[in-house]
Amino acid sequence: MKKMLSLCLILALFAGLVLPVNAENPVEIIFWHSMGGVNGEAIVKMVDDFNKANEGKIKVNVEYQGTYDDAINKVKAAGMSAMPADVMQIYDIGSRFMIDSGWALPVQEMIDAENYDISQIEPNIAAYYTIDNKLYSMPFNSSTPLLYYNKTAFAEAGLDPDTPPTNFDEIIEMAEKLTIKDADGKITRWGYGMGNYGWFFEQWMGKMGLHYVNNDNGRSEEPATKVVFDENGGAAEVFKVWKKLFDEGIITYLGRGNTDAKAAFISGDIVITLESTAALKSLLTNVGDDFEIGTGFFPNIHPDDKGGVSIGGGSLWMLQTGDDARQKAAWEFIKYMISPDVQAFWNAQTGYFPITVATHELDAFKENLEKYPQFGTAIRQLHSTAPEYAGSLLSVFPEARSLVETYTERLINGEVTVDEAVEKLAAEVNSAIEIYNLTN
Amino acid sequence: MQKQVSTASKSVPHTSPGGRLYDKLEPYLFLLPAFSVFSVFLFYPFLRTIYLSFFLTDKFGNAKVFWGVRNYTDLFASSSFWASISVTFQFVLIVAFGSLIVGMITSLLTAREYPGSTIISASYAMPVAIASAAASMAFRMVFHPTNGLLNIIFGTQINWLGSPEWALFSVSVVTIWLQSGINFIFISAGLRGVPDELYESASIDGAGYFKKLFSITIPSISPTLFFQVIINIINAFQSFSQIRLLTQGGPGDATNVIVYAIYRDAFFNFRFGTAAARSIILFLIIFIITLIQFRFEKRSVHY
């Protein structure tokens, strides 16, 4: 009798697992992201709202995966057996890798399937993720670099607080007036400061209207095979600026990335700095009432540069799970994440700018803009650039970016001259590209 | 003791239930659990690493193109690699002996009991409980170039993490801090094992504190010190979190220790073949150093 009972129980359990899923059960998908801190909290709220609105139909499991670097390693290792997620946030420089991997389902396919109106997306942003007229991933947390400055300090030093510098000649000029020295001649406040961030180097190439790599800046069918920033002189120009700033004691070294530069700006130790638009919200929060934050366009290297900035941040990629229902659900989720209301919320919480054109019409967005007009600068800058400055795609971008930072350090420490830095940097990046192309 | 011995009842000294075959296998059976774990999670990956070091890998880590010893020769020909070796050796020396000295000082200061010595001992051992990642985040603010604790206290503007002169020092300080706890614990233990009579007879002969320290204490705890230096060196070679969080190997190659270079090659540049070659080289270095140390032990450690 007992045996019969347990057998029945086991069969029932088995049946529950094997029988087709009840139409009442929601389709569950997994969303991997790399947003921490305040941004991570915003993401969780957005996903929660989506789940509530789609109760019973779709359930998104949101999972934080560490930094962009860590996340891409996880998907690499996991992806060899089975796709670990349905939607994944990947950083800009991981785009070429994702395209080459064959794991991504280009969102263009979902767009074509339902005739989604792609003009809803800011063209200058979509351009970055488009190759051969195919949009591979959906832009989501996009940012451009901005110049931030301390308006209060400007006014104190007799500079017009509404006129930020637009190129390095002006920056150097203003920095001199803004620098404060104490009785012993030691600098207590620098007029200018910036982090050693490889992203800026890439942006300056675009600002000068120059390419980073060959083969149409890495966007042609054939991936890039070598760098061209040595041949076109762009790298040398950027390095010259770094060298001048250091040799003339205009700036102090604030480490790699932006963390230390941000802290120095917030504490008022530097007056002008460069940072992503995505940092705006946290800067406003941390600075509070100490001083007024001003924003300006990312500076040119030379006064007459005619290029533009390109997009940074990350985008949402759909992974090939082979499961129709899940892919449809993933697409619904992606559409939700770029819908105007959600983008307005995301923008207000973080500073990443809205990728959907219609967001600008929303009241919520307009109110936020009135309170913090600084948000507007990024948008104006975006609209003033052109899709041809979309930026380069490179399989070994993470390594290249890191090498740029290393050589910048070597340059300012006097280990190499500008020309040596360019030459060696180009050689190392080229070697990395060669090996990658050889094995992939 | 006596009790337990007498409860056993067999009179014949046949000590195991399974016969002679079991007797022969028993030592290996005892080793089985540990060795199974080692085989699957250490030996196998290590062999795979050796294998990979002779290949160029694709972006997923699969061996793609047979590369012979080129991964190794390319490394030996790269100035960055040698800079890495030099930095690693400097780092290991500073940290291994630095934490030993800190451990000795803190141990000597708490060698006997006095009011407050328990709390003081707890503080000295406490770094053992702190994760290197957590410590690195805490130290990051201490070392900040414009807002950091050190610069505030000393009124300086030194770029502790960003200048080639100071970067290695700063990272070493964090590592010494982290290691000081375990050094304190082991050396304290060692000190407690030194018989009091040795000190008493020396006092009678009129020996002062430092004389006693150098002619009695240090020789008596030399096994402990020796063991501790080996542990310190091995740990120093594996130090990674601090560098990842504080300097990312920079500025330039100033803190690019071998394990960090391995991580960069594997997790960042997707070049597993080169990373594997570095790992093998590192392993050989540690192995040789340990052998040398054991040789040194035979000559100068007193038991």
Place this chain on the structure above:
Amino acid sequence: MKRLTMSKKRKLNNIALVFMNLPIVLLILTPLIYTLAISVMPPSEIYKNTLIPSTVSFGNYVRAFTNPAYSFSKYIQNSFVVSISVMLGQMFTCSLAAFSFSFLEFKGKNILFLLVLSTMMVPGEATIIANYLSISRWGWRNSYQALIVPYLTSAMGIFLLRQHYLAFPKELREASRIDGCSNLRFLNSIVLPLSKPALGALGAYVFLNTWNQYMWPLLVTDSDAYRTVQVGISMLYDIDAEALGLMMAGVIIVIVPSLSIFVFMQKQLINGLMAGAVKG
């Protein structure tokens, strides 16, 4: 008369010792105190080079525990499960292996021991990817097994216990053998009970090391259900959004349990490691 001078001298000595210790204790505790200070400071003071907060607020801690983006109570729970399992596992495998190395004679003993020692010299980065691939292949990703099994033994543990066992007088084994005590019985009824300090020390040490792991748990766990504590605090950090106070609060949250274990096990840890380290 002599007695009085002696105790006076002792008292002076004690005071002097405490004073000598204070600066060093301060030095060692400073980073933690600073972290604590930042975590309770009002945000406007963090970047002002203030050392002592004017007001203390626990808002960051409340946020870390209540915001739906983080599940610190789950992370702490997971870390406990994993750390305790690894601790027990190592105590088991290492006692057996160390027993074999110290009490038994067999062919290849030295080579096998050398093999064990050599595992300490293999850099973690060399094995982590291969192990991750193995875990993926077995479908163990995002599970407790993935966090526990690879660490069920360690060379350090075997080394430590072997040192301890070598200090046992040979006569003990001889005597029990005469009485027909098998190796297993000897281990269980005599060796282990006498090794409590060493086992305690090993346990505490392994627990702390496992608690502090970051890279491996980051790789093999994907969701909050299995996430551990060190990965949890990394979530408080974002490349663009800076919340220093929140981050430092996370550091403190994660240190508290391990620090408590440490304080609780302090005597065990020191005494046990002592017993193992004294003999060469």
